[in-house]
Amino acid sequence: MSDLIRVVDAEQATRNERKALGFWIYIMTDCVLFATLFATYAVLHGNVFGGPAGKDIFNLPFVLAETLILLTSSFTMGLATIMAAKGNRHQAYTWLAATFILGFSFLMMEISEFGSLIIDGNGPSRSAFLSSFFTLVGTHGLHITVGLLWILVMLWRFYKHGLKKQDLHRLSLLALFWHFLDVIWIFIFTIVYLMGSLS
């Protein structure tokens, strides 16, 4: 029987290694997806077609607040991973929950930004610029939504099963995903909002 356990354990370890590599590759493919949307934005951002340009609609302080919230959430996610690795279940749980709340606030702010734009008649079908803006930022928001769902599932697992070894590995992938979305947002903040407001 010990033979069996050894074989299954070894299998599980190599599987985790594969998963980590696979997840990195997935992140790379997602980078290509975002690169495509960035390229489209770069080409179309001047085509305002009589509608507003970036500097007419961007509210920089608001977006800055969004950015800080997301950055903080990446920090709390880091804390959650460290605490989980230390086996400190309570702390891990708390920091993960904090990450969720921050991420959720970010998403709500984004939705309210989109909402007010649409109410003002500057929805995605207004011009090519707005189409590419909504799609690029919205795709990031969609990823954040997926991340939030994932966090919820993790919280539920922690609550129910404690810190299983397999969940620690999953948490490390989740953290990777979350930091990746942070990096993408930095690009969005710089290229879309900052450069758009300045020009």
Add this chain to the structure above:
Amino acid sequence: MNNLREIIFGRLTWQAFQHDPIMGGAGVFMVVALLAIMGYVTYKHKWGWLWRNWFTSLDPKKIGAMYLIVAFIMLLRGLADALMMRGQQALASGANGYLSADHFQQVFTAHGSIMIFFVAMGIVFGVINLIVPLQIGARDVAFPKLNSISFWLFAAGMIIINAPLIAGEFSTAGWLAYPPLSELQYSPGVGVDYWIWSLQIAGIGSLISSINFVVTIFKMRAPGMTLMKMPIFVWSVLGSMVLVMFAFPILTATLGMLSLGRLLGMHFFTAGGGGDAMMYVNLIWAWGHPEVYILVLPAFGIFSEVVPVFSKKKLFGYTSMVWAIAIITLLSFTVWLHHFFTMGAGADVNTFFGIMTMIIAIPTGVKVFNWIFTMWRGRVQFTTAMWWFIAFVVSFTLGGVAGVMMSVPPADFQFHNSLFLVAHFHTMIIGGVVFGAFAGFNYWFPKFFGFKLNERIGRWSVFMWVLGFLLAFTPLYILGFMGATRRLDHYDASLGWQGLFIVAAVGVGLILVGIGLQLLQVGVSIWQRKQSLDTSGDPWDGRTLEWSLPNPPAEYNFAVIPTVTERDAFWVAKHNNAQPSTDYEPIVVPENSGLGAVVGSLALVFGLAIVWHIWWLVIVTLVGVILALIISLTRDEMYTVITTDEIKQIEAAREGAAA
């Protein structure tokens, strides 16, 4: 009342099911065939068996076989479309032919999309699934469940692209759906939506598959098999899968934007609203050019296996082959603009892309020479697989020269969108991918079925195929020079093109004879299998690890994972008289999983619902997919363990059968 109907059924109405006799006939035929198959399965009480042994199986050999079955059925569908077009163009000189213009447009769009996405891609993923784990000495792929999801997404896309035969109509915008024609304003029906969602769903499956196989190749090679000791087929798959990884997200994003334009009125590629149609053309070819190498690299890989084995020599220039694959992989992202030199990007840009295109022909040429040098002074056995290789060299060289001609921008202004181009890419795709697949089929058939295919009929099938193929496509080169553009449903009689179109139609007839001979080859071989039985597992005196296994390989492939010291690992082992080890260890195999079939079915309904704007169903299926994934991903993984005693029994039974 009407409102309620719209909420429940979206755009779907009774009229959608009414078709003209030809399309309706095809639809009825499809439904009847499907019902017949399902009736037969029910009659034989085989549903449970199908579900347990095939639909939920995570064995890559079975998944690979299912890919190939789908690809073969789609090949027949694509051929039927080709026949209709050839018939139309042979008849429509100064007349209207038997197809309406609208129907003709649907036919060429369906033909192109199906052939690329469901025939060629299906062949590629099928062969990869069957062969890669065997060649690297692995028992499985890295992510078996994802592999099953990939296949079922592919199958869902396949059903969606065939659904217009039953409800609604297909896209008329060509296989790449250029805007503004594909925008809502000019294509308000469901056709383009069918096209988008079929490709989107299948494409996501391909993307997942690429991650799977890259990890498999990097992480699961047998001990000792360094990268430079991998079989060249595995290298070419690696190149191809890396291309999928980088190219398919572009497709996903582009299709996504096209559909946002159609669903939410966004302006990416529209003529109004500040959109830019050429943006689409650039993006789609930034995916599309790598796509052709995604298809042809594995075919190159197959030839790299076939040629050394039947020349009784090791592959000439292994290192240069690896470099050629690497360079092709890299450069295929730098040539996309050659598909639209006529865009008007200016002389500098066109010159750059023209030169890059000529440069990428060099590593391809290197490969052809390496194969020929491998044959040189070898003891060449002219088996059917080898004849397919020779057919490939002939047509690929022909098509390659035409390709280099088109890479000269001023010349391309003449060739662009003409039948010359159509002839070129068919020479490459049929000569490369399809002939490659046939070579691989003849070569690896005994590994999975335990007997060889009939050589004589095989040779005849090659001969008829090549003859038909030359007759069908050489006239198109000439017609292209005469000014015939592609996608013509009729032309003026005074142009004098009809003769050549009739020759081309005859050519397709000969191709059909070739296919008939292939079917006959398989039938006769099954019939006379006693005479061509192979019990050794190594019928061709092979060089790579798959030939070290009995036919067919056990579920776990290798009872003991081999240790590799050299290239052509099995060849070396044979010549050192190495005996396979019997130090068995328990083997962990994944348990069957219905997740793939469930996600695939939900994706299918999701696709159909979004095409027909049935929003409630879109939401239900989306939530369903998310739930299925969460449930399956959070469940602890299930394994079956095969104990050493069981392995001993299985292996002994196989020895017994072989002796």
